[in-house]
Amino acid sequence: MSGGDWRLSEMANGMERSRILTIAASVRTMISEGHDVAPFTVGDFSPEHFSVPGELITGIIEAVSEGETNYPPAAGLPELRESLSEWMKHRYELDVGPDGIIVGSGARPVLYSSFRLFLEPGDGLAHGVPAWNNHYYVHLNNAVDIPIPGTPESRFLPTAHEIADRIKDIRVLILNSPLNPTGTCFTSDELSDICDVIITENNERKRQGRKPVMLVYDQVYSTMTAENITHVHPVQVCSEMFDYTITLDAISKSLTGTGLRLGWMALPPSLAPPVIALIGHMGAWPARPIQKAAAKLYAQPELLEKFFKQLDVRIEERMDILEERLSRLSIYGVSYVKPEGGIYLATRFDLFDQLGFITNEEIREWLLVSSGVAIVPFQAFGLIEETGWFRISVGAVGVDDIIAAMDRLESALKIAFGHEPRA
Numbered sequence: 001m002s003g004g005d006w007r008l009s010e011m012a013n014g015m016e017r018s019r020i021l022t023i024a025a026s027v028r029t030m031i032s033e034g035h036d037v038a039p040f041t042v043g044d045f046s047p048e049h050f051s052v053p054g055e056l057i058t059g060i061i062e063a064v065s066e067g068e069t070n071y072p073p074a075a076g077l078p079e080l081r082e083s084l085s086e087w088m089k090h091r092y093e094l095d096v097g098p099d100g101i102i103v104g105s106g107a108r109p110v111l112y113s114s115f116r117l118f119l120e121p122g123d124g125l126a127h128g129v130p131a132w133n134n135h136y137y138v139h140l141n142n143a144v145d146i147p148i149p150g151t152p153e154s155r156f157l158p159t160a161h162e163i164a165d166r167i168k169d170i171r172v173l174i175l176n177s178p179l180n181p182t183g184t185c186f187t188s189d190e191l192s193d194i195c196d197v198i199i200t201e202n203n204e205r206k207r208q209g210r211k212p213v214m215l216v217y218d219q220v221y222s223t224m225t226a227e228n229i230t231h232v233h234p235v236q237v238c239s240e241m242f243d244y245t246i247t248l249d250a251i252s253k254s255l256t257g258t259g260l261r262l263g264w265m266a267l268p269p270s271l272a273p274p275v276i277a278l279i280g281h282m283g284a285w286p287a288r289p290i291q292k293a294a295a296k297l298y299a300q301p302e303l304l305e306k307f308f309k310q311l312d313v314r315i316e317e318r319m320d321i322l323e324e325r326l327s328r329l330s331i332y333g334v335s336y337v338k339p340e341g342g343i344y345l346a347t348r349f350d351l352f353d354q355l356g357f358i359t360n361e362e363i364r365e366w367l368l369v370s371s372g373v374a375i376v377p378f379q380a381f382g383l384i385e386e387t388g389w390f391r392i393s394v395g396a397v398g399v400d401d402i403i404a405a406m407d408r409l410e411s412a413l414k415i416a417f418g419h420e421p422r423a
């Protein structure tokens with residue numbers, strides 16, 4: 001039936017493709033056509049610049065050659081759940097035990113499952129803006145969207161004050177730190193203030209026999225932090241949050257293995273059975289060989305810490321160059337928020353008055369065509385206002401690519417503005 005009358009479901013009719021992936025695909029096409037473009041777009045790692053730990057590769061090959069090719073259990077291999085639960089305890093003081101760990105093929109299936117656990121149609125799903133992909137999950141769950149806007153002053157993180165204003169309407173709050181797209185992290189105080197708001201509300205709801213606010217804490221970039229920045233987990237700053245927190249993590253970013261598809265959820269163990277069933281029905285479990293390999297690696301925290309340290313050095317190297325080069329462009333209306341973790345930097349190109357642009361999309365196109373600088377506007381992260389904010393990702397670029405791209409950008413701005421930057 002071509003062009004037929006399928007009458008798709010409301011859910012299917014409202015489905016949108018990821019805007020980030022669409023931009024990234026067009027950038028890949030430009031690169032394949034020979035254009036000089038620095039791909040600052042994807043939240044991915046090019047294996048040319050960032051390789052996964054050797055032990056993981058050896059472990060996968062060994063597992064395949066030993067015949068580990070059949071179905072894994074839906075919740076994950078017991079040895080993997082055991083080593084991940086020890087890891088979460090060791091690194092984040094979060095003790096859910098092996099029964100409180102459920103693995104999935106990346107963070108996405110466990111993220112989806114955590115929403116499905118609690119949200120009824122019409123329930124409030126609150127999230128910061130800008131933030132990664134929440135608007136798609138609002139749609140998938142038929143939830144009511146509760147955007148909590150961040151500001152450059154709050155390093156684009158949602159604040160306790162803003163959350164308190166909407167807390168009565170919230171069933172699930174998702175927080176992400178370090179934040180995609182800004183690379184900023186909650187401090188202990190900021191997170192503790194938010195936890196206080198949740199606990200106060202939940203104590204009140206308990207008295208009234210109402211459903212509590214649940215926190216989904218997405219910490220897939222938690223092992224990547226800048227110097228002097230410490231990642232904090234809600235239970236570390238407020239032990240009462242244990243019952244209300246679902247933690248999401250993955251090797252996609254921390255071990256730079258986005259294509260290996262292993263993520264997990266840590267939650268109070270009594271909540272696990274429906275999630276295990278859902279992951280099983282979706283068939284969204286990670287392949288058995290990656291589970292075998294990760295079980296071995298996560299049982300060796302010292303090896304992991306060594307890997308994370310060298311990764312931080314290479315991310316910082318790239319961020320330092322970016323910061324230095326973007327600072328030089330402040331005369332042209334360029335600014336940025338200091339990155340604290342993850343692989344992203346939030347930068348602003350305030351080219352509206354001087355160069356006559358009206359939308360972020362116009363600025364994005366100009367940067368791409370004039371300088372081969374491919375970046376993602378905050379509109380892809382739910383921001384409505386056309387304020388010139390963009391995400392730069394350093395996962396798929398080398399130091400030389402950044403320098404060359406910044407040289408091209410500086411020249412293009414100089415020509416467009418008709419003058420040299422001040423020293």
Ligand SMILES: Cc1ncc(COP(=O)(O)O)c(C=O)c1O
Nearest residue numbers: 043106107108132180250252263
């Ligand atoms: C904040 C955040 N959470 C979750 C994910 C999804 O991770 P995965 O690739 O493991 O599904 C991403 C991916 O970009 C992300 O940025």
